[in-house]
Amino acid sequence: MKSLPRTLEEYGTVVFDCDGVLLDSNRIKTEAFHAAAMPYGDDAAQQMVAYHKAYGGISRQEKFRWFFLELLGHSVLPEDQYYQALDRYARQVREGLEQCAVAPGVQDLLRKIPESCQRYVVSGGAEDEVRWVLGLKGLAGYFQGIYGNPTDKLELVRRLEQRQAMPGARLYVGDARYDHVVAEHFGMDFLFVSGLTEFQEWSAYCQERNILVVEWLSQLALESGLVADQVLGRKRGNP
Incomplete structure (x- = not known):
């Protein structure tokens, strides 16, 4: 252990x-990234989700910059579309966070x-x-x-x-x-x-x-120090 x-x-x-x-709240953020990218097609939305999951902890601003500049290939950030996507994302996230546990x-x-x-x-x-x-x-x-x-x-x-x-x-x-x-x-x-x-x-x-x-x-068994009850590599109760 x-x-x-x-x-x-x-x-x-x-x-x-x-x-x-x-x-x-991770699922809420993932669903919001998908919804915000859907106006550009399901394939683009799925790639946005994959990028978001691979780079957890990076800001939404950086992820949407990647989406428009790298994935969609814009040479200059299309600011109107960028801020609209951020707004779609933020609205869905706020609604989801109210209900999250x-x-x-x-x-x-x-x-x-x-x-x-x-x-x-x-x-x-x-x-x-x-x-x-x-x-x-x-x-x-x-x-x-x-x-x-x-x-x-x-x-x-x-x-x-x-x-x-x-x-x-x-x-x-x-x-x-x-x-x-x-x-x-x-x-x-x-x-x-x-x-x-x-x-x-x-x-x-x-x-x-x-x-x-x-x-x-x-x-965490605090009474005996900060110790993990699960062995490394287990997730959600699965062996």
Whole structure:
């Protein structure tokens, strides 16, 4: 059984991704990307979804720039179409987020994190949207800061570090490749949550890099330290 190098009580800072970690919202974002791209045909919409899943954690702005410039082949970003697509996406996401559930184990875990620990949300979602939905779900009060796009995750964490707002040992909790990239860049411990991830290669990726994986945050045995109840490589209860 794998475990993190420290118990939860030993961390001075914990950074959480939002979609797929705190909220059951990955499917909502995927469906919204498909709907926003559908005016350009089903094949284009399916490729947009595939790109979104492969590059979880990257902002919607970057994904739609790729869609128009790389996939559709525009030499210059067609701003009217670009902003219309962003608007279609945002409207569908907001409707879906109102109904989405908090991910299993999140509230119990947040209650058990020591009050002395600095807790942040660093999301690829729009900052105002993430703050709104976490407030709606009763989670906002657990965090010292909630941040999102249009600023990239790497830059958001860099700003926290520059402000000396991440004291002590630091843990990043995410469900995407880019979450691990950011954590590794800043020398943070990393926990991958697999239960809702849309990163299809997560198992091989985590095995190759010796990353601790849990299916749900409810599986953390806090009384005996931060330990995974599931062996690396299992997902959604399947052997």
